[in-house]
Amino acid sequence: MYFNNLAELWEMAGHGPYVWSAFAISFIVLAAIVVIPAKRYRQQLAQIHQQQRNTQEK
Amino acid sequence: MASWQWFHRLGSPKWLSGTIDRWLPWVLGLGTLLLLVSAVWGLAFTSPDYKQGNSFRIIYIHVPTAIVALAAYYVMAVAGAVSIIWRMKVADMVLRAIAPVGAALTFLALVTGAIWGKPTWGAYWIWQDARLTSMLLLFFLYLGIMALHDAYQNSATGNRAAAIMSLVGTVNIPIIYKSVDWWSSLHQPATLKFTEESTIATEMLQPLMLAIPGAYLFFIAAVMLQLRVQIARNEKNTRWMAERAAQ
Numbered sequence: 001m002y003f004n005n006l007a008e009l010w011e012m013a014g015h016g017p018y019v020w021s022a023f024a025i026s027f028i029v030l031a032a033i034v035v036i037p038a039k040r041y042r043q044q045l046a047q048i049h050q051q052q053r054n055t056q057e058k
Numbered sequence: 059m060a061s062w063q064w065f066h067r068l069g070s071p072k073w074l075s076g077t078i079d080r081w082l083p084w085v086l087g088l089g090t091l092l093l094l095v096s097a098v099w100g101l102a103f104t105s106p107d108y109k110q111g112n113s114f115r116i117i118y119i120h121v122p123t124a125i126v127a128l129a130a131y132y133v134m135a136v137a138g139a140v141s142i143i144w145r146m147k148v149a150d151m152v153l154r155a156i157a158p159v160g161a162a163l164t165f166l167a168l169v170t171g172a173i174w175g176k177p178t179w180g181a182y183w184i185w186q187d188a189r190l191t192s193m194l195l196l197f198f199l200y201l202g203i204m205a206l207h208d209a210y211q212n213s214a215t216g217n218r219a220a221a222i223m224s225l226v227g228t229v230n231i232p233i234i235y236k237s238v239d240w241w242s243s244l245h246q247p248a249t250l251k252f253t254e255e256s257t258i259a260t261e262m263l264q265p266l267m268l269a270i271p272g273a274y275l276f277f278i279a280a281v282m283l284q285l286r287v288q289i290a291r292n293e294k295n296t297r298w299m300a301e302r303a304a305q
Contacts, residue, residue: 001103002103009102022174023097044291
């Protein structure tokens with residue numbers, strides 16, 4: 001590792017806030033762009049399945 | 059002929075949905091892995107830039123997201139053209155799928171760029187810089203396309219409007235790309251080159267060579283996820299979709 005310890009990795013010689021906030025925002029947005037549509041699709045499948053069962057019961 | 063078969067299959071929502079289910083874990087897995095490895099490598103295992111110091115590490119998010127945000131727009135515009143010329147409903151679904159992902163990537167490129175700009179140039183944003191302004195325009199184009207999709211009761215009208223907007227906006231892409239060459243700008247000119255040797259230091263370049271393919275793969279996975287939602291939305295009354303939901 002370039003840095004001598006984790007404290008230095010966190011500090012990044014004063015640039016810590018910039019680097020870590022950039023990576024944190026990126027992580028959150030990239031996670032959201034995967035999780036949100038995945039959840040939506042599961043919802044859709046559940047809805048379709050429910051509708052199938054409703055029409056079959058009639 | 060095999061090529062016609064392939065084109066026809068591509069237009070079939072059912073085939074597309076099945077293919078997405080099959081390939082998604084691999085594309086998403088590999089893309090995520092590459093992004094994580096390049097991030098760790100870039101954050102902790104490269105030496106800081108002699109002028110910029112450690113803030114340069116933001117490059118491992120900023121550059122890949124910016125590159126893919128641009129490429130995504132072109133793909134989306136092609137989908138728009140296919141939609142208008144051949145009236146393929148899958149093309150409309152692809153357009154709807156790419157827009158939010160492109161918007162997210164452009165947002166990240168802008169935000170990480172602004173954060174990087176503060177310690178480097180002393181400012182989060184400079185209006186006079188052509189690349190910054192044209193990237194912001196790209197973000198608005200993506201948002202505008204998403205808004206057009208939602209603005210109409212009749213989704214066909216929304217699709218048509220969005221397809222046209224996607225085509226009109228393509229003029230922005232070469233402007234973004236060449237802005238650092240055409241106008242004097244604060245933003246650094248390209249150090250990654252296709253036909254000559256890149257001027258970026260090798261040690262700095264290596265994680266980037268993982269991050270960029272990683273971002274492309276991640277983008278493809280994200281679009282696949284959105285596309286599945288669009289397919290389900292369009293095909294919810296079909297038999298095959300009901301069978302899929304019953305599994």
